[in-house]
Amino acid sequence: MTVSRRDAVLSTLALTASSMLAERTTAERTALAHAEHARFDDKLLNLDDYEQAARSKIPAVAWEYIEGGAADEITVRWNRDAYRAIRLLPRQLKDVGTLDTRVTLLGHDLAHPILLAPTASHRLAHPEGEIATARGARDASAGMVLSSYTTVPVESVAAIKPPLLWFQLYVQEKSYTRDLIQRAAAAGCTALCLTVDTPNSGARNRQDRSGFTFPPNLPHITSANVEYPIMWKDLEWIRAASSMPVLLKGILHPDDAELGIQAGAAGIMVSNHGGRNLDTTPATIDALPRVVDKVRGRVPVFVDGGIRRGTDVLKALANGASAVMIGRPYVHGLAVNGAAGVTAVVNILRHELELAMALTGKPTIKSLDRSVIFA
Numbered sequence: 001m002t003v004s005r006r007d008a009v010l011s012t013l014a015l016t017a018s019s020m021l022a023e024r025t026t027a028e029r030t031a032l033a034h035a036e037h038a039r040f041d042d043k044l045l046n047l048d049d050y051e052q053a054a055r056s057k058i059p060a061v062a063w064e065y066i067e068g069g070a071a072d073e074i075t076v077r078w079n080r081d082a083y084r085a086i087r088l089l090p091r092q093l094k095d096v097g098t099l100d101t102r103v104t105l106l107g108h109d110l111a112h113p114i115l116l117a118p119t120a121s122h123r124l125a126h127p128e129g130e131i132a133t134a135r136g137a138r139d140a141s142a143g144m145v146l147s148s149y150t151t152v153p154v155e156s157v158a159a160i161k162p163p164l165l166w167f168q169l170y171v172q173e174k175s176y177t178r179d180l181i182q183r184a185a186a187a188g189c190t191a192l193c194l195t196v197d198t199p200n201s202g203a204r205n206r207q208d209r210s211g212f213t214f215p216p217n218l219p220h221i222t223s224a225n226v227e228y229p230i231m232w233k234d235l236e237w238i239r240a241a242s243s244m245p246v247l248l249k250g251i252l253h254p255d256d257a258e259l260g261i262q263a264g265a266a267g268i269m270v271s272n273h274g275g276r277n278l279d280t281t282p283a284t285i286d287a288l289p290r291v292v293d294k295v296r297g298r299v300p301v302f303v304d305g306g307i308r309r310g311t312d313v314l315k316a317l318a319n320g321a322s323a324v325m326i327g328r329p330y331v332h333g334l335a336v337n338g339a340a341g342v343t344a345v346v347n348i349l350r351h352e353l354e355l356a357m358a359l360t361g362k363p364t365i366k367s368l369d370r371s372v373i374f375a
């Protein structure tokens, strides 16, 4: 079926309500996919297309910062390759006429389980920075985690009202950090994602070779406050600084997940920082099952790193993740087309997830389990 651009725009308008829905019938999914593809560029069909398109939009030095990883970038590659190596084993003739991608995360009902991971300095990718990202998240019904290194004040981002807004915390000097936490809470953030994998960043050879430094005109929320490497005991005052639940971002070892739960963490984010910190750590999808087994459903487990396809999302959920986060892909969308680009990237991934759910015979997120993996 071919769809003219005008038809596509009209059907997009008609389908706006449908795109906000968590449940979609086969007919709605098909019409929405046609509309999306025609509305955005016909050539930008998947996340790799957005990556290619973004390359020419982002200044070369910033590109090296965004794309780069640590040292030999082995973990960057493993994050993606590990998903590719997992084979799916579908079940046929199930009732997949209506698919339901809804999830509930720490009391928030979301239309789907794809969140935006915290990434620094969105104004490197687009002049509207995190404002455009938040609009894109809102229009794609996606939750957003705002980086401590946002280039737009948290209050302005919160005013856009994405369906969920959490604040990522890099701990610095104590009183400064307390103020920052309280500011995020007052702005309307409903959880803190404490990044625990970055006592320092990794050996960023690629970024350093390019000569990248943060442009001085980017108004980072952070100040000249000294770094403050955190330890388990610091969770107490960080949790006490606000009533927001605290999730730990950057867990790979199951024992650290356990320690985190004992220390009151409300969620565990399995992450290797997109391969940007310690090179040769395992791919996050390989680390995930052990963490999930340790956590035993006591708190939600999230995963990020290398997710580029709806089948990747499905594999993460099948392995016990409650939701996934994407980093670089939405920055690409932001660079290509601002807020609409962010929305498009999430919509593509969500649509691919729906396709994969139907094709594996799994009509709801809850129905996804390890039986869908060919072991």
Ligand SMILES: Cc1cc2nc3c(=O)[nH]c(=O)nc-3n(C[C@H](O)[C@H](O)[C@H](O)COP(=O)(O)O)c2cc1C
Binding pocket: 065, 066, 067, 079, 117, 118, 119, 120, 147, 148, 149, 168, 195, 249, 271, 272, 273, 274, 275, 276, 304, 305, 306, 307, 325, 326, 327, 328, 329
């Ligand atoms: C350009 C860039 C900046 C990032 N900045 C932060 C940050 O400020 N805080 C943080 O916790 N993680 C940060 N991350 C890591 C992401 O939150 C996430 O873990 C990672 O991007 C996931 O991998 P993916 O890019 O393959 O999706 C950053 C990642 C990138 C690519």
